[in-house]
Amino acid sequence: MSNSDVLAPQKQAETPPITPMPTAPPASDMENQSGASGILRRWKREDLLKRGSLALRGLALLFSLLSFIIMASNKHGDGRNFDQYEEYRYVLAIAILSTLYTGGQALRQVHELSTGKFYFSRRNLALLDFFGDQIMAYLLISSASAATPMTNRMREGADNIFTDSTAAAISMSFFAFLSLAVSALFSGYKLANHSYI
């Protein structure tokens, strides 16, 4: 069951496609055709990977920007300022880092997709992508987890605009983590399959 779907593309390449053609082409032509379709399929998959990775980075950028803005504007007087609590400062710091990282990556990807120019070697880029995504994902889940218990405890006592904004910022950090975790999967796949060559 599992091996069959892995081997499926190879099987398809071995058997010539049955199409309603007037005359049967020679064998060499058939091989060329299926080889070309394999390459086309690979190009399509890589294109999908690129666009998917760009979309995920865009989502992560949106969420971390929201987290950054919500947390930075979360000052409501004595005892209700985010900067009196180290957890919230941590969330803000990681949100800023993540905004910068995902913004830079998204800009670079848009630039590459539109011009086709690369500033670094593609292998180094793939490495940078993967480790960057993975490390940012760990940092984001870490900051969201660090800020959650105190917010929980505060919200047990009183529900006000300060605790609500904090919860919103933490949720945004968590969504940014989810996007970057999936993006790390994509770039890990790209790195391991050498599709950067």
Place this chain on the structure above:
Amino acid sequence: MSNSDVLAPQKQAETPPITPMPTAPPASDMENQSGASGILRRWKREDLLKRGSLALRGLALLFSLLSFIIMASNKHGDGRNFDQYEEYRYVLAIAILSTLYTGGQALRQVHELSTGKFYFSRRNLALLDFFGDQIMAYLLISSASAATPMTNRMREGADNIFTDSTAAAISMSFFAFLSLAVSALFSGYKLANHSYI
């Protein structure tokens, strides 16, 4: 620079190895030899992957078991019991989960290495490995991060056996996270390279 080391194995396979042999073997023999050495190299790499992954899982098992034991025995009277704080209960819960997961995986791997039998299809196993490692790594960093701020705040006030044990358990969780994060890299590589076939 980057492409050269990727292409290195192919180059080596093209040029026949220069060895002090009495008579030069025929060309077909040489090809067989280099093909066989390529397969051998692949086997060696996969063997290294297997052993490395087993060693990392063993480390993760050790660290999460330590975290579990230290946190579970951390009861020192009123106000100094771990189960009065939800963060520490979270650390304990994740340490138990991680101990069970890494223990099960290590047992399975040892069994596979010694008998060569597999209970599931290898593709499903590779998927399970990768997602299991990755999710446990996220849970471990999350629990360690959640428990850190309160422990910090307690240790600013007073340094006693309760806060010291807590800090030790958190550190062990963090080390378990590091091991599993690297193990996830290994299993991600295995998954993406289809080396499970």
